[in-house]
Amino acid sequence: MSLRVLNAGIQTTVQAGRRSGFRRFGVPWSGPADGWSHALANRLVGAAPDAAALEIAYGGASFEFGAPLAFALTGAPAEATLAGRPIAFHETQQAEKGDVLAIGPSTGGARVYLAFSGALRTDEAFGSVSTYMPAHLGGYGGRTLAEGDQLNIAGRNASPEMRLTPHDLRPMIGGAWALRATASLETDLLTPDACADFFDGAWAVGRAADRMGLRLEGPDLALRSDGRMASAPVHPGVVQCPADGAPILLSADAQTTGGYPRIAAVIRADRHVLGQMRPGDGLRFLKTAPDEAIAVLKAKAALLDAWAPDGSALL
Amino acid sequence: MSRIARLSDDAFSMETSSPTAAQSAAEALRGETGVIDAVPGMESIVVIFDALSVPPETIRARLEAVATTAETPPERSPLTIPVRYGGDDGPDLAAIAEALGFSEDEVVRRHQESDHRVDMMGFTPGFAYVGGLHPSLAVGRRETPRVRLAAGSIGIAGGQTGIYALDGPGGWKIIGRTEASLFDPQADEPFAATPGRRIRFVKAS
Numbered sequence: 001m002s003l004r005v006l007n008a009g010i011q012t013t014v015q016a017g018r019r020s021g022f023r024r025f026g027v028p029w030s031g032p033a034d035g036w037s038h039a040l041a042n043r044l045v046g047a048a049p050d051a052a053a054l055e056i057a058y059g060g061a062s063f064e065f066g067a068p069l070a071f072a073l074t075g076a077p078a079e080a081t082l083a084g085r086p087i088a089f090h091e092t093q094q095a096e097k098g099d100v101l102a103i104g105p106s107t108g109g110a111r112v113y114l115a116f117s118g119a120l121r122t123d124e125a126f127g128s129v130s131t132y133m134p135a136h137l138g139g140y141g142g143r144t145l146a147e148g149d150q151l152n153i154a155g156r157n158a159s160p161e162m163r164l165t166p167h168d169l170r171p172m173i174g175g176a177w178a179l180r181a182t183a184s185l186e187t188d189l190l191t192p193d194a195c196a197d198f199f200d201g202a203w204a205v206g207r208a209a210d211r212m213g214l215r216l217e218g219p220d221l222a223l224r225s226d227g228r229m230a231s232a233p234v235h236p237g238v239v240q241c242p243a244d245g246a247p248i249l250l251s252a253d254a255q256t257t258g259g260y261p262r263i264a265a266v267i268r269a270d271r272h273v274l275g276q277m278r279p280g281d282g283l284r285f286l287k288t289a290p291d292e293a294i295a296v297l298k299a300k301a302a303l304l305d306a307w308a309p310d311g312s313a314l315l
Numbered sequence: 316m317s318r319i320a321r322l323s324d325d326a327f328s329m330e331t332s333s334p335t336a337a338q339s340a341a342e343a344l345r346g347e348t349g350v351i352d353a354v355p356g357m358e359s360i361v362v363i364f365d366a367l368s369v370p371p372e373t374i375r376a377r378l379e380a381v382a383t384t385a386e387t388p389p390e391r392s393p394l395t396i397p398v399r400y401g402g403d404d405g406p407d408l409a410a411i412a413e414a415l416g417f418s419e420d421e422v423v424r425r426h427q428e429s430d431h432r433v434d435m436m437g438f439t440p441g442f443a444y445v446g447g448l449h450p451s452l453a454v455g456r457r458e459t460p461r462v463r464l465a466a467g468s469i470g471i472a473g474g475q476t477g478i479y480a481l482d483g484p485g486g487w488k489i490i491g492r493t494e495a496s497l498f499d500p501q502a503d504e505p506f507a508a509t510p511g512r513r514i515r516f517v518k519a520s
Contacts (some may be wrong), residue, residue, distance in 0.1 A: 021346075135481055231438075232328070233437075238323060
């Protein structure tokens with residue numbers, strides 16, 4: 001069957017499991033910016049957590065179903081209708097042939113996830129079908145979806161089990177965030193005052209916020225060096241601090257190496273939150289020891305996996 | 316400062332003596348149980364591990380052990396890259412020549428005569444950090460990076476030559492451009508400029 005894109009919104013991409021193992025060639029991971037919501041969407045349609053689904057930035061997209069198909073919405077809340085009737089996020093929905101799914105603009109958060117009970121036909125590159133737009137890898141021709149695109153979906157499930165995401169797994173998506181973060185390799189290059197400002201200060205997400213990274217606005221951080229260093233590996237969650245003192249929080253499409261001091265790293269357990277942060281949101285960092293970070297990760301993974309087996313692979 | 320340090324809760328970094336040592340350590344560690352990615356840098360190697368399946372102590376111990384077993388990567392035949400130097404293809408060449416007190420031709424001659432070898436790949440797919448630039452051509456990065464460079468752009472900065480495999484932003488000073496394709500995801504060998512490979516830059520005819 002096919003799903004026709006009526007309105008692709010600002011940026012809609014196919015995402016799935018991450019493209020790991022190729023960072024040494026400069027190939028980023030990609031995959032859902034909010035892996036938690038992606039795993040929940042797939043669970044509702046009975047798919048594997050890392051199955052291909054659509055990541056819709058800021059909502060505001062619509063699609064027409066070419067055949068009956070079950071689907072589910074999670075992530076950044078928005079009003080949504082199916083054939084003109086309001087539908088809820090976090091529950092399995094059944095579309096009939098010709099139905100139009102219209103997703104309004106997100107009222108908070110940054111990314112809606114739309115999963116289907118059938119398999120999206122996608123391009124694979126370096127072991128993953130996740131879209132990485134700069135190199136045109138994976139997804140739908142390696143690009144964002146556009147009006148008129150026809151997505152092929154195979155092996156439809158005509159009558160899937162109807163499910164609801166348990167309430168304790170539904171993320172709180174508001175406009176103020178707290179992220180746990182560890183120190184990193186060049187944290188010592190911050191002056192003591194700047195270090196205190198970073199971990200205790202109030203930050204805001206800047207206008208430059210995308211799948212590669214989020215520029216942060218807040219206290220000017222002073223570095224005890226000229227900020228020049230040999231190119232060194234970075235990954236999603238790492239916070240870089242260029243000489244201008246405005247940190248960059250790296251996200252799913254993060255470059256593999258960089259030349260700016262690495263002053264902190266958001267813990268793995270909290271990185272899914274980056275996918276829901278939008279410009280203007282408030283943000284604080286909570287300094288966390290690595291051992292504690294791993295304990296938090298194990299607890300969150302157990303919670304997710306109990307509902308969506310292997311969902312923690314997307315954390 | 317310890318040779319091994321924590322980059323994040325799920326990554327360790329270890330200092331290495333050279334880019335080559337980082338490459339061989341990454342080669343030795345990739346695919347090992349619990350290793351998600353082993354990524355070489357210019358002076359370090361980073362191992363990103365799955366903290367849900369392997370304890371951090373195991374990864375740290377493995378990194379300590381790999382330092383002594385590093386081997387040189389296999390040699391590949393030299394890669395010849397035809398370059399159109401200067402003009403619209405190399406918008407920073409004239410300013411570099413003026414700053415260094417050379418003619419443009421002299422900058423090009425010295426660039427071609429340098430003993431180039433790929434130090435590492437990174438940043439975005441196919442980007443090559445090429446070492447061995449003639450010391451007289453040491454220049455810094457542009458103060459303001461360009462928003463968009465064309466694929467094939469060749470820049471110099473910090474004693475290295477950088478080859479941009481994709482269209483995108485970039486802060487290196489651009490001396491020329493090549494038509495040679497450095498990244499083809501469909502090819503058996505998608506990356507042309509792999510670490511350790513010698514590079515010969517020649518004038519495009």
